[in-house]
Amino acid sequence: MQKTYYDPADLKKFGKISEWNQELGDKFFDYYSKVFEEGHLTAREKSLIALAVAHTEQCPYCIDAYTKDGLQRGITKEEMMEALHVGAAIKSGATLVHGVQMMNKVNKLEM
Amino acid sequence: MSTQSLQKRESDLANSNRQLDILSGGIFKTGELPTFKDKIAETNQFPLKPKKLEILQINLGYMCNQVCEHCHVDAGPDRKEIMTRETMLQCLEVIKNTGAHTLDLTGGAPEMNPDFKWFVHEASKAGIKDFIVRSNLTIIRANKKYHDLPDFFKEHNVHVISSMPHYTRGKTDKQRGSGVFDKSIKALQELNARGYGMPGSDLRLDLVYNPSGAFLPGDQTALEKDFKKALKEDFDIEFHNLFAITNLPIARFLDYLIASENYEDYMYSLVEAYNPAAVSNVMCTNTISISWDGWLYDCDFNQMLDLKVASKVQHISDYNEALLNDRKIIISQHCYGCTAGAGSSCQGSVA
Known part of the structure; x- marks a missing residue:
């Protein structure tokens, strides 16, 4: 048994999840590849969104995958970092906007 | 970035046998990954055989004004291998009689061969349909004696x-050396000024993109669109097509992969992206590569690995197209580089 929860080599085995449920696995991978096709958004824009979400989800596999995907598409490191800050801004904004709830509660409870 | 060739550094990898050992050993020896031979055999494509010869690719020498980190030729200013006029004369005989429609001059920087202009002038008389010179752009700005190259190219319809x-300075200079980007932009503007690369112009100007690291090129059409937009908006530069070329794991790129501990992952990426449809159009099926000293190879990569054609005819002095076309193409694991994804060749994607 491996001693760590994450192993970079496991990313290559992602497709194996279908082995224990072919139907749902196939549906997922079909859906996944369809999502990333060129549409109203370019595949390049989708790659940057995926990279930002990979970080907010803190998924090491996704970070590896979409950093490499971005490089393959000619995306620069400056563009990648900007995308990350979008994710980070939403994450911190999502934390801070709950401050309104806190303030509401304080205002209600305090005399 | 290193400023010397592997040969000058007396690196292990300057020896092509050492490179071939690496490509046949490790994960390919243990069976963790299939060999290229086994892979193409799955679709009955082994042995790989040539189709009609279309391209004669002549390497005029390994001397270059740049020392790019990924260079599969291991070219640089310290390389002294240069085609002589005697070998050029033998090439000219072949060019006059070949069935190939494309002549492709490469290097190193082919312009650094002292007989380059003479050779181009003579070869252009043969009436080859597509006469290509692979120019690294900076050579045009490297020295005054090369400043007239854009006019010379135009004069010979090269x-x-x-x-x-x-299309950004940072990525370009990291791979090819400091200042390369600015010189390349200036050279492209000069070529544009002579009509090269302009919409509708017969003076063809194509660009080659290859990744600046241990990853594969993305979709050629999408990259071309990004390059065109950025170069036009930022520098008012026009060009015709972009060829996305995969870096093959040989010479300096192999050295980089091993030193950066990316070799195994990169080979995995190539094998995972293997596309059987690309195999039938790989460039070795329509190309003969000729080295500076007149030896014949299936491609420029095999030339650098010193894998001469498997034919009775191995040298330009005995050139016989019919005999050569009956050969079996020599393969090893570097060939995965030409069959990954949309495939890769000196003319870009093939599938």
């Missing part, structure tokens, strides 16, 4: 194919 790793 099709210019130039390397341009990225």
Whole structure:
């Protein structure tokens, strides 16, 4: 048994999840590849969104995958970092906007 | 970035046998990954045989004004291998009689061969349909004696194919050396000024993109669109097509992969991206590569690995197209580089 929860080599085995449920696995991978096709958004824009979400989800596999995907598409490191800050801004904004709830509660409870 | 060739550094990898050992050993020896031979055999494509010869690719020498980190030729200013006029004369005989429609001059920087202009002038008389010179762009700005190259190319209706790793300064200079980006931009503007690369112009100017690291090129059409937009908006530069070329794991790129501990992952990426449809159009099926000293190879990569054609005819002095076309193409694991994804060749994607 491996001693760590994450192993970079496991990313290559992602497709194996279908082995224990072919139907749902196939549906997922079909859906996944369809999502990333060129549409109203370019595949390049989708790659940057995926990279930002990979970080907010803190998924090491996704970070590896979409950093490499971005490089393959000619995306620069400056563009990648900007995308990350979008994710980070939403994450911190999502934390801070709950401050309104806190303030509401304080205002209600305090005399 | 290193400023010397592997040969000058007396690196292990300057020895092509050492490179071939690496490509046949490790994960390919243990069976963790299939060999290229086994892979193409799955679709009955082994042995790989040539189709009609279309391209004669002549390497005029390994001397270059740049020392790019990924260079599969291990070219640089310290390389002294240069085609002599005697070998050029033998090439000219072949060019006059070949059935190939494309002549492709490469290097190193082919322009650094002292007989380059003479050779181009003579070869252009043969009436080859597509006459390509692979120019690294900076050579045009490297020295005054090369400043007239854009006019010279135009005069001989040469099709210019130039390397341009990225449309940003940072990525370009990291791969090819400090200052390369600015010189390349200036050279492209000069070529544009002569009509090269302009919409509708017969003076062909294509760019070659190859990744600046241990990853594969993305979709050629999408990259071309990004390059065109950025170069036009930022520098008012026009070009015709972009060829996305995969870096093959040989010479300096192999050295980089091993030193950066990316070799195994990169080979995995190539094997995972293997596309059987690309196999039938790989460039070795329509190309003969000729080295500076007149030896014949299936491609420029095999030339650098010193894998001469498997034919009775191995040298330009005995050139016989019919006999050569009956050969079996020599393969090893570096060939995965030409069959990954949309495939890769000196003319870009093949599938």
